Amino acid sequence: MLWDYIVKGGYLMFLIGISSIISLAIFIERFFYLKKTEKDNKTFLDQLFQKINKKEIPEAIVLCDHSKNIMGSVISKTVLIKSDRSRSELKDSIEEAANREIPKLETRISILGTIASIAPLLGLLGTVLGLISSLEVLSKEGQSTIGATEDVWRIRLLEGIWTALITTAGGLIVAIPSLTGYNYLVSKISNLVTYTRNKTIELIEIIGSQSD
Numbered sequence: 001m002l003w004d005y006i007v008k009g010g011y012l013m014f015l016i017g018i019s020s021i022i023s024l025a026i027f028i029e030r031f032f033y034l035k036k037t038e039k040d041n042k043t044f045l046d047q048l049f050q051k052i053n054k055k056e057i058p059e060a061i062v063l064c065d066h067s068k069n070i071m072g073s074v075i076s077k078t079v080l081i082k083s084d085r086s087r088s089e090l091k092d093s094i095e096e097a098a099n100r101e102i103p104k105l106e107t108r109i110s111i112l113g114t115i116a117s118i119a120p121l122l123g124l125l126g127t128v129l130g131l132i133s134s135l136e137v138l139s140k141e142g143q144s145t146i147g148a149t150e151d152v153w154r155i156r157l158l159e160g161i162w163t164a165l166i167t168t169a170g171g172l173i174v175a176i177p178s179l180t181g182y183n184y185l186v187s188k189i190s191n192l193v194t195y196t197r198n199k200t201i202e203l204i205e206i207i208g209s210q211s212d
Contacts, residue, residue, distance in 0.1 A: 026109070027112060037070075044063075048060055048203070071104075113178075116179035126167020130161060
């Protein structure tokens with residue numbers, strides 16, 4: 001039945017269908033990537049704070065070097081190698097390092113946002129084309145006096161309406177989950193960056209209190 005709807009919706013439904021597959025694939029990949037990143041980041045920071053609390057700064061730097069792919073290690077190392085600087089300078093360094101890491105987390109997420117924006121437009125385009133087809137049929141029917149062809153025109157009229165309704169529904173069906181998924185992933189990234197930033201600022205305070 002679903003295939004019948006796709007066929008009746010015309011070629012635009014195939015584009016909408018492809019968009020839905022791409023959207024789903026990106027969401028699943030980013031979801032599990034961010035979930036793993038969040039877990040690895042928390043584990044790393046827990047280990048780092050254990051070393052910092054023991055005043056093992058060199059060992060903490062080595063830990064950062066062995067965890068280069070973890071966002072927390074990149075930001076924390078910036079603090080550790082510049083620990084002799086003022087706290088305001090260190091906080092600026094944290095912001096710079098965090099801003100460099102965010103694009104890595106947002107890889108391909110913009111595509112998800114684009115699909116969320118384009119899918120309704122594809123549905124709207126299908127609606128417009130379907131209505132144009134329907135109006136064309138009505139125009140020809142008004143000019144015709146041959147009763148035998150009226151049924152054909154009615155069928156074409158219904159086909160145009162089908163296209164208009166199905167593509168609109170299809171576009172919204174793809175756009176709503178895509179937009180929801182996009183906002184969810186952006187929120188996950190924001191929470192991850194905020195958590196890491198706050199933990200690194202906490203790191204500055206601990207190192208500062210140890211040197212006082």
